Amino acid sequence: MKIGLVGFPGAGKSTVFGALTGIAVETGYSAPRDKVNLGVVKVPDSRVDALAELYSPKKVTYAEITFTDLGGGSEGLDRKVLNAMREVDALCQVVRAFPDAAGEAPHPVVEITDLEVETILADLDLIEKRVERLVRDRSNPRELELLQRIVVHLEQERPLRSFELTEEEAKMIAGYALLSLKPLLLVINVGEDEIGSEIPKDIETAAVQRGLGVVVLSAKVEMDVAAMPDEEQAEFAESLGLAEPARGRFIRAAYDLIDLVSMLTAGPDECRAWPVARGSKAVRAAGKIHSDIERGFIRAEVIKWQDLIEQGSEAKCRDAGLARVEGKEYIMQDGDVVHFRFNV
Template identity: 55%
Template sequence: MKVGLVGFSGSGKTTVYNALTGQKAETGYASRGSGKTNLGVVKVPDARVDALAAIHTPKKITLAEIHFVDVAAPPGAGGRSLDTSALPAMREVEALVQVVRAFPSEDGKPGEPLGELQDLQTELTLGDLAPIEKRLERLKKEKGKPGEIELLGKLKAHLEEGKPLRDLELSEQDQTAISGYRFLTLKPLLIVLNVAEGDVDKPIDPALSAYAAANKLSIIPLSGKLEMELSELSPDEQKAFLADLGLSDTALPRFVRAAYAALELISFLTAGPDECRAWTIRRGTSAVRAAGKIHSDIERGFIRAEVMTFDDFMQFKSEAKVREAGKARLEGKEYIVRDGDIIHFRHNS
C-alpha cells in the first residue's frame, strides 16, 4: 500500500514524513524545489497480531506496512500552485494525505488551511480534466469503446463543477473502464492539519470543519515539527517531553490508525507456527486479490480461502476448535475479505 504525502511547498510534508518514518530527510528552504522524492515504510500497530502471536508463538511477527511517499513538488509559477511535474508521482500512489500548513511560515505568513485545501482540490481537478479532454479530442477522430464518450463526458461535467470524482457514483464496470487513468480526485484523501506546537489541543476552525464535512474528508490535527522531534527521542525521553507539554501521547499511532480508516484500508491476518502477520488491503477486495498480496502464485492457483474471524479464533484459541464449532468457512474467489479475517489460502501452485 503506497500513500502519497502531498500539498504545497512549505506545508510540512517532509517534516511529517520524517516523523512517520524516523528518517532525517532535509526540510525547510534548503530542500525546497529539490524535486527529491522520499520513500519510507511505516508499520501499522495492531493488537490482534500480538494476540495471535501469544497463542501461536510463531518464529516471526510481521505487521502491516504503509509505504509513504513524500512527493517533493517544485512550486509552480505564482505562489500556491503545483508544478504539473508533481502529478505523475501522485498518480502512482493508491491514496493521498494532504498536509496543510496551519503554522506561521519561516517568513512569518500565517497559515491558510482552507485556502490550501481548496487550491489543491483545484489543482487535482485540473490534473484529472487534462487527460479526459485529450482523450475526448482523439475520440473525434478515432472510434473508442462503446459508451466511452458518454462516461468521459459524465466525469468531465462532474469535475467542471469543482467536485472530486470520488463523490461520483460509478458502476463496477465504469470503475474498471477508467482505472487506467489513475484519477487523482478518485483516490481516498486524508487531511493532516499541521499546526504550531502550541496549538495541538486547540479545536479545529469551524469553517475548516464545515468544508471537511461537506466534502466527506477527515482531518487529523498534529504538529509535524513536534512529532519529528519526538520521533528522535528514546521512549523514556518521549514520555518526559510529552509530560512537559501536558500531552499524553504522540499523534503518530492515532494518525496511522486514522489514515488506515480514512483511506479505506483494512487488514486480514495469516497465522501459524512460522509467522503471524497482518496484510493491508482496500476495503472491498476479493479473496483472490487478497491472495495476490501474499504471492502472485497463490492468486493464480487460488482454489478456496478458509476464513475465520479473529473474534471466533480468540474465543476458542485454536483453529481446530473453531472448525469443530463450524465457524470456519470455505469461501471462493469473489468473497469480499473483511477486516480481521484470519485466512488460509488453498491453492495449487
C-alpha cells in the same frame, strides 16, 4: 500501496514524512524543493498484537505502506508534482495551520480549496484532450459519453470524488489516474501550542462538505517524538501533552483510505497481517501468500480473530463451531484468521 504526501510549499510535508518514517530528511526553506523522499512504514494493528500474544511466534509481521513526500515543486504544484501524484494510490494533503518562520498566519481552508482546484484543472486538461481525440476518431462512443459528463462536472469545479460512477465506468477511466478521484486525507499541521485543542470549525466544515477524513497533528513535535528510541516515545509524547504519538493514528487513517482489508495468519512461526483488496475471493487472497497456494487451492479454514482470542485456541474454536471451511469464491473479510489448504 503507495500514499503521496502533497501540499503547498512549507506546509510541512517533509516534517510529516520524517515523523511517519523516522527517517531524517531535510526540512525548511533550504531543503531541496523537488526532492522526492520514499519510506516504508508498518501499519499498527492491535489484532496482530493480540495474536502474537497468543502464539508467541518467532516473527511478527505487519502490513506495510509506502509513503512518498512528493515535494512542493519549484513553483508551487508544478506539472512534475502533479504527474507524480498520478502514480500514487491515495493522497494525504498536509495543510499548514501554524504561523510560519516569518510569522505569516496560515490559511488552511484556502490551501484545501486551492489544491482541490489544481487537481480539478489537471483532470480537466487531460480529459478534454481525450474527448477531442474520441470526437475525431469516433472509436469509443460509450467512453466519449462518460467523459463528456465528467467534463461538465469538473467545469463546475467539483472533484470527481463526488461524481457517481458505476463499477464499469470506474474501470473505463481507471487508466487515466485522475487526481480529483483519488482518495484524500487531510493532515492539519498545527503549531506546538495547539496540540490537543479542537479542530477549527472552518476546517471541519471544509472537510465535512467534501466527505474527507481529517487528522490533526503537530508535525514538528511528532518528528521529535519519532526520533526517540521506541520505548521512550510514549513517555516523551505524554510529557509534551500528547495522549499518544499521532503516528499510529495517522498511518491507520491512511491505510483505511485505500480499499484494503487485512487478512491474518497466525501460528508459532509467524503472526502476520496481509493487505488484500476489499472484495477479494479466497483463492486470489491465497495468491498473496504464495502463487502455489492459489494454484493448488483446496479450501480456506477461517476463524474470526476475536473468536480465536476469546476461545484461546483453534481447537476450541472448532469445538465451539466457530471455525468455518470456505471455498474459492469466499470473499475474505477484514480480520479473518485463515489457513489455506492446498495441493501442488
